[in-house]
Amino acid sequence: MELMSEGLELNEENEGNNEINNTEFSAFLESINEDYQRDGSQIRIALDKFAKRYVSAKSKSIPRLCSFLYDLNRDLDPTAYVKSGSIISVQV
Secondary structure: OHHHHHHHOEOHHHHHHOOEOOHHHHHHHHHHHHHHHHOOHHHHHHHHHHHHHHHHHHHHOHHHHHHHHHHHHHHHOHHHHOOOOOOOOOOO
16 A cells, blocks of 8 residues: 555645645556556456445545545455454364
């Protein structure tokens, strides 16, 4: 996410105006647009699903949207759902 964080930093020239330099973020969005148009139905379905969830979270509140965006990786960690302390009894 370094690419996005660099793009969202305040531009030194515009620091007094609190304007954000969107150059890197715009390049990121353009990359997504190209992938959407070029890479077939699987990526389009995934991005369409993401867009619906984004709009839904945003319609509830901005903090909810931020929570949604920060929690995107939760399903990628296979250890996130492992419960400790489970005991399996085995009779020998």
